Amino acid sequence: MPYEAIRVDIDAATRVATVTLNRPDKLNSFTRAMHHELSAALDEVETAGARALVLTGAGRGFCAGQDLADLDFTPGAMTDLGDLIDKHFNPLIRRLQALPLPVIAAVNGTAAGAGANLALACDLVLAARSASFIQAFVKIGLVPDSGGTWFLPQRIGMARALGLAITGDKLSAEKAESWGLIWQVVDDADLQSTAARLATQLAQQPTRAIAAIKQAMRASATQTLDQQLDLERDMQRELGASHDYEEGVRAFIEKRAPRFEGR
Structure with a gap:
């Protein structure tokens, strides 16, 4: 427009x-x-x-x-x-x-x-x-x-x-x-x-992970440590099944620059 x-x-x-x-x-x-x-x-x-x-x-x-x-x-x-x-x-x-x-x-x-x-x-x-x-x-x-x-x-x-x-x-x-x-x-x-x-x-970074980092950091202002530990666990579980995590690990093993896609 x-x-x-x-x-x-x-x-x-x-x-x-x-x-x-x-x-x-x-x-x-x-x-x-x-x-x-x-x-x-x-x-x-x-x-x-x-x-x-x-x-x-x-x-x-x-x-x-x-x-x-x-x-x-x-x-x-x-x-x-x-x-x-x-x-x-x-x-x-x-x-x-x-x-x-x-x-x-x-x-x-x-x-x-x-x-x-x-x-x-x-x-x-x-x-x-x-x-x-x-x-x-x-x-x-x-x-x-x-x-x-x-x-x-x-x-x-x-x-x-x-x-x-x-x-x-x-x-x-x-x-x-x-x-x-x-x-x-x-x-x-x-x-x-x-x-x-x-x-x-x-x-060029894993923007899905960046979005999760933003969410987690801001949540910490109003949550207890126990709540934050659970949030980190849940986010890590979700991100651990993502394309970018798999790509990041593969790139590290292959000693090359990762190609993140935000998914």
Whole structure:
């Protein structure tokens, strides 16, 4: 389908999909129309059989969160933020977390509000050295959404999570990396090539196993050790009957590179 607020590119050779938020004049902030397009783009990525996804932004910012101009501030008819989140932001975060392929955020500039948490919902976050992350919600009297109150304490601890959320202070990419909030910082000029190279590498891996790793890691936040041990057992049993396990073992024995197919 034709898109206005995003761009979609799927490389048939590498099977890497790149989805670019494309409202650079608005720092790629979200409108409801953009949500609909992004949902359709993720459908396209899955239907095309992509084996890795890069999510990035056009221009000087990654995503500034919700575009306030898309909301109604008329007294008595103001946009219900809970309804907006329930219909658009929460389904997006859940879908990114559940995609059966590795998802890389290439944060090319400011990631603010829901834009910051959109990046954190991806599996791996690469950030340009000049990028920053801002939990800007408190500055307009709101609470972090799009998973922010879950991602932040999970990754950096309660003290730092509360500090970022309560002050709304900007966090540099380098500090985000040192705190363990994101995977890696790279020079601005190298961001897109590094993301493409990593996505290509991951697309060649056993993506069914990667999907299971994602599921297991995230389940651990709410499960006991006994529950997690049982989940690992069940996943290992299922993956042990897969093509990729058989191929991986055969390639190891034959001392050659494996040819994984995600099945």
